Each structure stands twice: as C-alpha cells, then as structure tokens.
Amino acid sequence: MAVERSTALVLGRFPLGESDRVVTFFTRQFGKVRGVAKSARRLRSRFGSALEPFTLGELVFFDNGRTDLVQVDHFDIVRPFAGVRDDLDRLGHCAWMVECVTRLTGDRDANPTVFSLLVRALGAVEAGARPSRVAVLFGLRCVDLLGHRLRDDACVACGRDGVVTDGAVAFDVSGGGTVCRACADALGGVLTVGGGTLGALKRLRRATWREATALPLGRAETELRALLEAQVSGLIGQSTRSARFLREVARVSAPAPEPR
Numbered sequence: 549m550a551v552e553r554s555t556a557l558v559l560g561r562f563p564l565g566e567s568d569r570v571v572t573f574f575t576r577q578f579g580k581v582r583g584v585a586k587s588a589r590r591l592r593s594r595f596g597s598a599l600e601p602f603t604l605g606e607l608v609f610f611d612n613g614r615t616d617l618v619q620v621d622h623f624d625i626v627r628p629f630a631g632v633r634d635d636l637d638r639l640g641h642c643a644w645m646v647e648c649v650t651r652l653t654g655d656r657d658a659n660p661t662v663f664s665l666l667v668r669a670l671g672a673v674e675a676g677a678r679p680s681r682v683a684v685l686f687g688l689r690c691v692d693l694l695g696h697r698l699r700d701d702a703c704v705a706c707g708r709d710g711v712v713t714d715g716a717v718a719f720d721v722s723g724g725g726t727v728c729r730a731c732a733d734a735l736g737g738v739l740t741v742g743g744g745t746l747g748a749l750k751r752l753r754r755a756t757w758r759e760a761t762a763l764p765l766g767r768a769e770t771e772l773r774a775l776l777e778a779q780v781s782g783l784i785g786q787s788t789r790s791a792r793f794l795r796e797v798a799r800v801s802a803p804a805p806e807p808r
Contacts, residue, residue, distance in 0.1 A: 549610050549611065550612075551610060551621070552578065552608070552618075553577075553606065553607065554576055554577040554579070554581075554606075554607050555577075555607070555626070556573040556575040556599060556604070556605055556606070556623070556668060557574045557578045557602065557604050557663070558571060558601050559572040559573065559601065560601055560646070560648045560650060561585075561679060563598055564584060566738050567587045567596050568584055568585060568586055568588060568589065569585045570583070570584055570617065571583055571584075571588075571620060574650075574663060575607060576660050576663045577658060577660075578658055579653060579655065579657040579658040579659060579731060580650070580654065580656065581609070581618060582616060583617060584618075584619055585599060586619070586620075588620075594622070594685075595620075597625075598625050599731075601731075602629040602633070602642060603623075603627075603628050603629065603646065604629065605625045606623070608620075608623075611685045613629065616807070619763045629645075630760060632670060637679050637803075638673050638679050640679075640793050640797055641680060642669075642679070645666060645670070646790075648686075648691075648780055648788075649690070650661065650691050651783075651784045652692050652694055652780070652783060652784070654698075659784075661693055662690060663690055666686070666690075667685040669682050669683075672761070678738060680769060680773060681769060684752070685752065685760050685761065687776035687780070688753065688776065691779060693779070696779065696783060697716075698719065698779065700726055700749055700750055703727045703728040704725040704727060705727050705728070705731035705735065706760075708728045710728070710751060711727065711728050713728070713729045718739070718740045719738060719741065719775060720738050721739060721775070721782050723735070729754040739774070741774075742768065742771060744768055745767070745772060746772040747768075748765050748768035751763060752772075753803065
C-alpha cells in the first residue's frame with residue numbers, strides 16, 4: 549500500500565456510517581482525491597476541525613490502488629480560510645468556485661495551475677476583495693485552463709467578424725462563444741450581454757490578477773457572472789447549487805419595500 553503526500557484543499561465531505569467521513573480533496577500533485585477519514589465524526593476525533601470545506605493543508609493518505617477511495621492518515625492545517633465562512637455572500641461565491649473545480653475536474657487529474665488559482669482566489673476573498681469580482685476572475689481563468697475557453701473574436705457558427713450589433717452581443721455557450729445576429733436568431737437560446745461586457749471580458753483575459761481586480765466593470769461584472777454560470781451549468785448538465793444559494797441570499801438580503 550503506497551503512502552502519498554500532497555498539499556490539498558478540502559472541497560467537500562459527507563458522512564459514512566456512524567463515525568467516518570468521505571472527504572473530497574483537491575491536491576496539487578494528484579488532482580481530485582476522495583478518501584475515508586476514519587472516526588472523523590467522533591467528538592474527540594484526531595482530525596478536529598481540519599476537514600472543514602475550504603481548508604488548505606498537508607494531506608497524507610494510503611492508496612492500495614484497488615478502489616477509488618483512499619484512506620486518509622492525517623491532514624495538517626496550513627490555512628483554514630475561516631474568513632470566507634463568516635459572511636453568506638463570501639461563502640456562496642467561494643462555494644461556487646469550489647463547485648466549479650469539483651464538477652469540472654476528473655479524479656486523479658492533476659492540475660497544479662488550477663490548484664494555485666483556487667488557493668489564490670480563496671485568499672483574495674478572505675483578505676477583503678469583492679467576492680463577486682474574485683468569482684468572475686476565477687471562473688474565466690478556470691474554464692480557460694480546463695479547455696473550455698469561449699471564443700470572443702468572431703461568430704462560432706459562421707466565422708463572421710463583427711458580432712456586436714446595436715450595442716449587444718450574443719453568446720452560444722454550448723457552441724463555444726459569440727454568435728452574430730443572424731446565427732443567434734437561427735439558433736435561439738443564446739445569452740445576450742452588452743457590447744461593453746465583451747470588451748470587459750477581453751480586458752480581463754489580458755490583465756494580470758492584480759490589474760483585473762482593479763478594473764472598473766460596472767454592469768459587465770454581473771453579466772459576466774451570469775455568462776460563466778450559464779457556461780458551467782451547460783458543461784455539468786444542471787445549474788450549480790451554489791448559484792441557487794446566492795440567489796436566495798440576494799433575495800433575503802434585499803431591503804423590504806417601504807410601506808405606502
């Protein structure tokens with residue numbers, strides 16, 4: 549039985565039996581790994597609070613090579629990212645980023661660049677960056693790194709340039725990018741955003757992380773967030789749970805209408 553070690557993030561967990569947990573880790577060296585943490589649900593578990601979602605740590609596990617589940621030996625906390633859990637908006641956007649990694653990556657498919665991107669994004673939110681902006685930056689880079697980059701320079705259906713019409717541009721997320729007006733009308737089911745949003749998308753792709761966090765986006769940030777959710781939902785075949793959570797948070801957080 550091989551003993552493996554890697555820096556890892558806790559993506560999620562669920563109970564197994566009376567006292568154990570199955571934990572999903574995103575590791576730098578091995579990609580996504582699922583493991584059984586024995587007695588993790590007991591009051592005096594040796595894991596303590598280490599297996600909370602978003603926690604960054606050093607993972608040691610045993611792998612017999614015969615099953616998909618490894619045996620977690622220990623997980624030592626490096627950074628708990630506790631600050632992302634103290635606010636529902638932070639929590640929801642970080643959960644969306646984690647859900648992207650969970651749903652879009654395969655087991656044992658290592659991607660150190662995506663791993664570093666996720667760690668950086670969680671750190672930015674904890675440090676006080678606007679969660680919605682960080683989610684957009686993470687989402688754009690994550691889908692690009694995983695091979696799902698949306699084309700932004702021509703119609704993906706006919707190849708025509710000049711996709712902005714009357715200040716708006718349509719995206720066929722299932723087709724892989726922007727479409728011209730004629731193809732949008734023929735296809736149906738496209739997502740239309742402002743022409744400024746297309747420009748913002750291009751600027752964010754060229755910018756460094758620091759530059760991108762400072763760019764003024766206005767309405768484009770909201771439209772890019774919707775575009776990314778539509779793309780990720782299309783890739784996984786359903787809307788993300790975290791997006792539904794964020795909509796509910798926005799609903800209950802909205803100020804009550806003033807009495808007439």
